[in-house]
Amino acid sequence: MAKVFCIANQKGGVGKTTTTVNLAAGLAKVGQRVLMIDLDPQGNATMGSGVDKRKLEMSVYDVLLESASIAEAKVHSEKCGYDVLGASRDLAGAEVELVAIERRETRLKLALADAASSYDFVLIDCPPSLSMLTLNGLCAANGVIVPMQCEYFALEGLTDLVNTIKQVHANLNKELVVIGLLRVMFDPRITLQQQVSEQLKSHFAEKVFNTVIPRNVRLAEAPSYGLPGVVFDPAARGSLAYLQFAEEMVQRIKSM
């Protein structure tokens, strides 16, 4: 059965999508069967996996509204080596449409129950908000991966997310845990980043992943080619770090 992880942080631009597609590609490279679900109406993870969101016949929207199963709505990204349940523009409307529906926060979880045996990992790229879409992700997940930059307000921003996760844990999904904090866009030459990194380790101990993702321009360039960095330029420093992170995740789930 697949382990399901949300990549979440309510801040935008912190590396959620970059982490989702590169971890997916990294896991695929080490032989794992991966489904990537794009829960962000912007569809960046879809496009960044070589899937054109404007040409999707079915998407995660159809799955949330129960007009399609995951098996029907997913597509395979040949170049990236994983399946994609994509997001298109209509996903923005799902938020409103779901309001009127019963058990609206568990739609994705139910859909995944049928698909989980086909994968080792399901990775869910969440939008930068604690919305009904993110809630669907959190309800469906075994754990949350939180990418964060080592900046001054990093710890402060975590509080809202941690509180939301606690509430989901208490009321909706007893399994949900924070798997770990992933330091991304790291620049060791910046003293403040080193300090915040140390703070993170002393506050959160083993919840901080060993792997650190460096700031690396190849990771930022890759999406314009519709590819994760790991596929676009496997030898780049950032890509090697995400590959290492994939291996760390494979180890982590052995103890889950």
Ligand code: ADP
């Ligand atoms: P989010 O999904 O949280 O909004 P993104 O993954 O889209 O964040 O990242 C925000 C921006 O930072 C993007 O332009 C992305 O290419 C860039 N970026 C992400 N990670 C790195 C990195 N390690 N090095 C350099 N640029 C990065």
Ligand code: MG
């Ligand atoms: Mg994103």
